[in-house]
Amino acid sequence: MSRVEPFFLFQSTIGLLVAGSLLAIVTSWRPTIANWISHGLAAAGCIVMIILAWKIFGQSQPEHFFVGRWLHSGVVTFRIDALAAFFLLLLGIVGAASAIYAIGYTTEHYSPRYFILPTLFNLFLLSLFLVVTASHIGVFLIVWELMTLTSLFLILYEYEHSANIRAGFVYVVMTHIGTAFIIGAFFILAKSAGSLSFQMLGGTALTEQSRNLVFVFAFIGFGTKAGIIPLHIWLPKAHPAAPSHVSALLSGVMLKMAIYGMCRFYLEFLGVGPTWWGVLVMSFGILSAFMGVLYALMENDIKRLLAYSSLENMGVILLGIGAGMVYASNHQTLLAGLAWSAALYHVFNHAIFKSLLFMGAGSVVRAVGSREMDTMGGLIHRMPYTAMVFLVGSAAISALPPLNGFVSEWMTLQALFFLPTAIPGLAGKMFGAFLFITLGMTAAIVAACFVKTFGITFLARPRTKKAENAKEASWVSIFPMAALALACIGLGAWPPFLLQLTNRIIGSYAGVSTEGLFQQEWRGTVFQADPAFGILSVNSVVVLVSIGCLIAVILYFLQGKPLKEIQEVWACGIVPTYRNQYTSMGFSKPVRWAFRWVLRTQRERIVDENENRYVGRKLAYHQTIHYIFDEAFYNPIQHWILRRANYVKRLQAGSVQLYVGYILIVTIVVLVWSSRN
């Protein structure tokens, strides 16, 4: 095969995605054609991205693409190094899956304005692609903004619901605050480096203060995009509002762009920092992880639940990043490598299983016509394939061995376990133990959350007529989900595959090293960072579990094949209906009770006692939880701004003379100002 130039692949990706968005407009009069052509081209573009990423991993040097010259600010280049290639790979896989899924899923959106959806989808993929490849501050900020805008329009696609408009508004406000901080961080760096090109930003000589400032700005800026608590308020509103194949991209990939930005800053531009950087990152990481999953468990809306669970996963990623920074500043390069590997592994994992879960949720919501889990139930009988892939995704996100979530969870736990070696004294021990147990508790809540999600949605009796008559999603939608589910299993059972990629990335930066960190032995993946070591023997577990299942089968058939009698569910003699089943709200009750001091639960029970006091009463039950960050932080700010705005309103009195007066005053001030010397 002749050698395909990476630049050609780069161009063809852009070409395919642009063609996809344009052709959707051209064929807007026939939604079916627009759907197949546009999403097909998007999938093709994503597959080209995967090939491109693979080629970059194959070569030792990063690839630079010269595009043009920017006035005054130097050469505009795009660059794909190992780090970019990693995120490109992830974007390609998740993008291709959600594009193919969209072919089957978006048929319910057919309407005269349908063509907007695939057009924006292609543009969104294009902007994500450019964010990863841009290596010039100006270009990066422009495509970053393009990403925000295309995703905003996708979130607003179903603008008929007022909640979606509100979600879009909050999203735009929050991400722009974040972008302001990102611009600030870049500005300080660019000023000291004297260049807008990413290559020149690394290792610039900054003063201690401005270095810290860049760190904090980048953390706030990208943290807003990553949805770390307390900057998260847009995320649980915005992600569920979009159509589900877009939600998959938003949660699976767009959040990762924030992590990509952090990697660029903390690995490449800033290099090794003081210990408190890492401690800060980890503190916010654990806060996001714990609170995110707690809110997720309380949620009854399946898509909002998944959005909250994204907060948790971003928290886990931040734990890895933070631990990596702490180790790096303590010159424990190998442990830093382990922690960064954990973070990147989890980035990949979360992209895969979260997009899988969002797609599954999309199919379910489409079949049932509601996002409330308490209207579902029994879907495993009607949608068996969706149920199966959703189960794999749920188990993977609950970090159960031998699936991929466990691998990154294990590495993160190991990275936290050795934390006392980097932070001396009692403080280190206590901080390590605190992170460790909170992460353990988080993992348990995640498991509870996804037992609930799967159990209430797919198991037992259907709770509504619609759930009873639900139809399985089309095969075009199931195929990409099945592929992602297989990826969950593969990345879990065979960690070395992804680890060799993360090794390539991490090894090239200062302060971290992966030299001989991971070894693959027959008994499992061993990491060795003297004197620390650990062994991840997922493969042994797979063998043992299979042997165990085999023995169970032998025991089962030991005395012949049993008869199975089908009977009613036992409920003390009555034939139970769906009303006797556990509900989503009921399932999470004990945890809600145990954590009522954080959740501020309030319940309201209305009993109509006019009729018989004991039987057949009318009963209404509401349960609300208070989101402490919204109430303690955002609501006061909002009120403050609105109150101040009231004063400003007086300026706008409606009289033209007054406005002319303003203009006059401003003109005079400007004239005086400009002629001051």
Next chain:
Amino acid sequence: MLMLKMFFQAVAIVALAPLVQGFIQWCKAHLQNRRGPAPWQPYLTLFKLLSKDMVIARTASWLTGVAPFACFGAAFAVAGLAPVAPEPVGGVADLFLIVYLFGLSRFIMALAGLDTGNSFAGMGSSREMYLAVLVEPAFLLAILAAAGAAGATELGVMASDAGAHPFTLPYVLSAVAFFIVMIAECGRIPVDNPDTHLELTMFQEAMLLEYSGRYLALLQWSIYVRQLVMIILFAELFFPWNWTSMIPAELFWMVCKVFVLGLLLAIAETSTAKMRLFRLPNFLAASGLLSLLALVAR
């Protein structure tokens, strides 16, 4: 070689687990001035169940059928990884792996509980996942104290370190902490009561409510195996008396320790009363505090 050892160890633990359960029940019966069934009764029960046909709920899906095998498989894997006479270097068993394998069987059983739509089984699932939220951090913390001293989470290393410093203060403190976790994880009084299906104690037993015959046998058996593995973990890490990696001697002492611990469990169970569901956070917080003390004392 190691794989073979793991296989035989798993088979042995699976084979002996019902006996340990029977022994605990036997001790309990005697402590309560009852005669009680013989220690080998669980074998007879399992054998009887394994020869029976089954009643399956109309609403059950394929999950009900898969869960017993998956649970048994997970329990078998845990049994293979349990630290019986572990090599001090080059082992396979990692602590987190064991904790998360316990999580795997819990996940499957909770789903199986929700599968039929039985309200009691749903209650069991809900409570079991709630209990996991409390137990898992306590579990990790209790072990962190021991693993922190050893400097690794590989069980062989941890066991040999515990053997080198037997009964020092951190180990004693975390032993008490781990004992509490063990009670919770085995579903025993004061957390749960394995003897009844009463609504008050509906945890593990409630999730199995819709199960009968062979499926029930497999699930019960996997619960026994997990219990024995917890006891072995305790014996190896916190009861490091005469620890050696010499196989015959180690095996002998291990069996003795397991039975002593079984007796302890029976005594603990007889001398306390069932705790209210919402008091459990305090109970497990006590375990967490002890572990923290152990960390400080190290």
